[in-house]
Amino acid sequence: MKKLGMNEVRREYLDFFGKKKNHTVLKSFPLIPEDDESLLLINAGMAPLKKYFTGEKKMKNNRATSSQRCIRTGDIDRVGMTERHGTFFEMLGNFSFGDYFKREAIHWAYEFLTVNLEIDKNLLWVSVFEDDDEAYDIWHDEIGLDSERILKFGKEDNFWELEVGPCGPDSEIFVDRGIDKAIDENDNKPGNDDSDRFMEVWNLVFTQFNKNANKEYIPLSHPNIDTGMGLERIAMVLQGKDNIFEVDVNQSIIKEIENLSNKKYKEDEKDDISIRVIADHAKAITFMVSDGILPSNEKRGYVLRRLIRRAYRHGKLLGIKNEFLKSVIEKIIDTYKIEYNELIENKDRILSIVSKEEENFQKTIDSGLDILNSYIKNLKDHNESVLNGADAFKLYDTYGFPLDLTREILEENNLSVDINEFNKLMEKQKELARSARKSDSGWSLESINIDSFDKTDFVGYDKLSVEANIIGLFDQNKDLNFIKEGKKGIVISDKTSFYAEGGGQVADSGFIVTEDTKARVYDVQKKKDVIVHYIEVIEGNLSKTSAKFIVDKDRRLDITRNHSATHLLDQALRNVLKEDVNQAGSLVDADKLRFDFTYSKALTKEEIRKIEDEVNKKIREQLPVKKQIMPYEESEKIGAIGLFEDKYKDMVRVVSIGDYSKELCGGCHVNNSSEVLIFKIIQESSAAAGIRRIEAYTGKKVYELTNSNIDKIEKIANKLKTNPKNILDRIDSLENEVKSLKEKVQKLKRLNDEDVFNDIANRVENINGINLLVHKFDNIDMETLRNFEDRMKNNYKDLIIVFATVNNGKIIFTASISDSLVDRYNAGQIVRIISKITGGNGGGKRNFAQAGGKDISKLDEALNAVYQLI
Template structure:
């Protein structure tokens, strides 16, 4: 009997509901952006990747049994996308996890029950595999589940033992589904483990039970873990009896939309099928990445996104679509996935805008660089070469924005290959240069120190209080734990509770003091580590401080007030931007300092002065309105229903802090705020600029800083009015009058100078030498610019058709030469361009120009007289 059909979205819900019924906490998918603490990953690529700290017990998991459906991106085999049935850059990983709770005895029956009873797969088509000597797993499959020994396959370390260097590791047990002989290779002995498409792995149980010390010495773990992974799309392939992940219902619906736009359909040709699959896969990945806050860029995960979108656009061109079209597919991707990821619909306008902007930018890149590419390609072909040089590929990447994979694809279409080693070497050299540039800026990070999980997280009580009592839990000096410090020592202090806000969410840390009797520790920075400890860094100004001391923690109140003003104004600015520019605006970063703020946001064109003035006015109106600022902690779903705006790409827990300012702004925020918008004081935008493709920045001031700026500007205004002997109200008119008078005076001066120069020119002509019927003259007029020299030269040429003149002017260390030849001189073969070259060469310079007028320069001031003396000889020689 065949198994029942299940849609992909249905299977996801079946899995999560099943494991909920087995005591697992269902968590939503983590962001595709790894936690800040995980530097090893660019993008989340497995179900367990976001939970590493729970497996290592650096952090306590919310429950010891967890189940998720995790969004994943893998691009290591991007070249295979479209050519095979199983490869995709975006996929969803179903997982059930145990953190020191249950182990093999429960995990294997869970797996079997779900596959056979919940999903309804035929038991006789399922084949487990185990690690070679994992007798415990064999006994469970054989005795408890009842699988005959001949149907349990034993594989070696390469297939059935999970480890990555040092750290937790353990054997695996996989389950394969037999799709039938029609999918097999037909070779004798074809069975589980064969590379053909008959036996497909649908489940992988990883039993984390050992720790590898890095030298392949294994010790048994006290708390063993379960990490189960199952590809949702792969399970859907089996349940829907289709050949590839591209034929699964939700994915095929996206392909149908691509076919509608491109007029290309499956089965027309292998080439068409590949392009349709690439576009479908890459737009799925792109939409999910953008939704999690990733923007296209030229490095890191932003480059992965750019590469995917541009590769999809390129395959659109191969299908004959010349216009941007990917953004038209976004709606379908969202429709197929919103039941599991509702934030896709919330961010639809933004996602569509990002995709369209990247398509349009790429279209310009292609148009601008294709001629260069064709020229480079032709040059290689002309020489009979079959390898496109790494230097040319790098030039296309570095100068014209061509991704290397695009160049590779286009070159392969011409029957050639790219020198990847040469390209990679140039890329590495560029990376080294960039790294050195970063090192020159210095390390701005805070290395910190890791504390054990036995030390509790610091309790922050600074929303309501300026002062609190705290106990000193740890002291760190130069990266080492200390029991005590004395006056003058720089240190980091950890307390059980504090009123000092740690730098988070763009808000700078509070300053303040930790006081114990006569001992005063001055805090200049506060950071929070991933274990929730607040790290107070500063100097002990007097006395001594010991671990275990009780101390009073107090904030710098004036500084905190100024930070509150700036942070509340940031929320008002965010709301004003959405009102003026549109809902596609999302926060892309911020910095909140005392009475100063910097706000980065997504927007794809320059903001007009009118829009900027409107934004400024909206914020100030909201301040003057005096909206009460209300903060409350709510369950996340309730907060979303209220309409609170989440920080883009941010990870939130079950409950969130919501900051509401009348009906003007409502946002998730953990920062400190005013109790009324009126207390923000005057708001002024200082600058607006672009900081990256699709990201703009506004810098502004509030409160006392704005007032100080206004006062300073007013003092300057009064001083300027005093200097011009007028009052501030009439300053503009007075300046206009002064500028007009200066313009008239400058005009008169220029007229006088021109007349004086022309008078000099007349004198030059009267003293000119006669050389075979031509009037030859030279003169030095220091301090004249090129325009004044030309004016004098034009006068000489107009007055005397047989004139040959070289005028020189010295300005600092540089000589400027002008050569002039009248019509009669030119007719006789004396040309200004040749003459000026000859003169400039004497002074170590160059020059050139037309036969009647030419200019040049020189640097050897000592040879100036020699240069001018050469003019007579030059003319005589030309006249024979």
């Protein structure tokens, strides 16, 4: 077999299917799924192509191939512990969307393996679904594979399916890596998951059925092909390596980790685990950040944060003192730039975001370790071995200290954590989050067979009212003949003027009206090509009949103003900032527009004003707004900006605002830029690391904001007892007056503090050669208290100070001990004991500690106890 590097295998595969087999070569889709709420991250080669398999989207060519970057999070805890598991990998795949089927898929797979990769055909084994005689016959009669090397397995092994939807049998291809890899003498054919001898390298899925809710398998009129071959895995086979961490590209990454840690891979198993974790996680981190994922505490952002923190923790275990991921990521970028040139373009942003998160976690680790160590000490002091889940969850939720790190450190101390209690608290938090994320409609479309409806004719670009036929009525569970007055439901029609939520633009609202019925439309969604109206009947009973669909005109106009202004803003940002600014999200509703974009620093007031001025200039220029349907290639020629997936559409909709802005967009827009009226940025902020956010108003909202500000200025002027034009002069006068009064107050406070200090200095007692000062105060701040302690320590040697102050009904104790006495006395123990007398608690270091108290009536008793302790 050929000894190819991983980059060479990728190129060989894409050239084979792209050039020789006429497939469209797809660049790897980003790791963030597009319009797919079922996935957190792209985890398989076919995942970004679901809508092409279902027919919702069409590609120029009905066959495609790709090397898709993927992240799988289910085994994060096992990464490093074994030599097989990884979070990041690439999946080679060739796909047919109703074009070729089993014969071509099998023949081409065999050709690529035996001819292009020169794998000995006698090393190949395959498995097929036990009822798939067609696949068996192709392998046996046409390919010529011996029958003993064609294994028949049941559904569990060789049938790909979900609860409902497209499914079908599959055929897996294995390579025999040699008898020396066998577990025992019985390890002589594929089927043992623990064996390293027979390596599954390719899975050919024949999607030929649609499984419905009744578990019936309906043959598809145009069956599909979906194949997947792990790039790292096939490279491992070709290079004769034992695991994915030893293939060529990983070796350079591991070498970098060795240099940083002064540890050698394969010399110590514990170190090997950490090296594997860093090598794997750093690759996942690099591509996730490059694709626009940012560290956060939810969804994919949390996956990224967890990977960064886990990698950093294992760096510390290897003895790496400072931040180090930057060096590893630079090596990864250099290794993968051959295929992924965007890593070079995004390099500065990747390094900036990861370094900042690494720096923040360094602080988290230090503070979290202090708290966890106190928990560990408490467990050991009380002869307990299990940390309660609430404490672990507090570490995670409040301090960002990951559970896996808590578990690792506990295990190092022969302790464990109550995982069940932690999971209950985590599930409770997730449930709160799920509730918060529910849509306004609160309804699911899962019970509706959308495939039974034809594409909805959307006429809403040009008409805000249209006569249409209602062809479907539903509640949450079933098909209805009518929806009663006062009830909510779902309406499907043959045509509509209502825009369904999409592309950052919110859905229209309005009414569906017949002669004797009126229903309020409060949400509109789109599934496949069918537009779904969420309604509440407010008059009569709504049935399947002809009705007028009337969009709220004023609201739509406000939305279109904001949407067109978003396009103007996008171009103005590029012009003013003079950098590679890319859209990172948007929201357009009737009240305002929100636009997220990649940029590394906050905008200055001058930049914001320039952007605002440029947008308003284009509004005043009365630029015509054109909406055109054209081939994608033509949109590229005129420089239209589009999303990644638009690259594979035959026809696209281009919205042009004069010659100033050209973007691919399916949303609703004004006909002339002057209709936006006016544009005002109301806030510029950070949306996440490396992402800035602008929120802005247009039209009547700017007018309302102006009136509101005028009202506020008049009220402020009244309170300042001046007129609006003299407000600033009046404020300057008041500031000078306040400054003068503060200086007087500070002077009086210094005189008072000096009197208090002289008084307490006279209260120092000498007990057996130790100077002791015990005193209580009323309503004194901690800064003054600490100042007294420092001054007293300068005046007295061998000094113990115990102060108590009562503020707002609460007691604060402090204890401070000279360094000469810390071997005999412990400030933490002193405040812990005396605070408990007042129903409080606290602690600290040997030379200084602080505690709280509750019962003021026992304060004197607590302070008297100090003498007994000393």
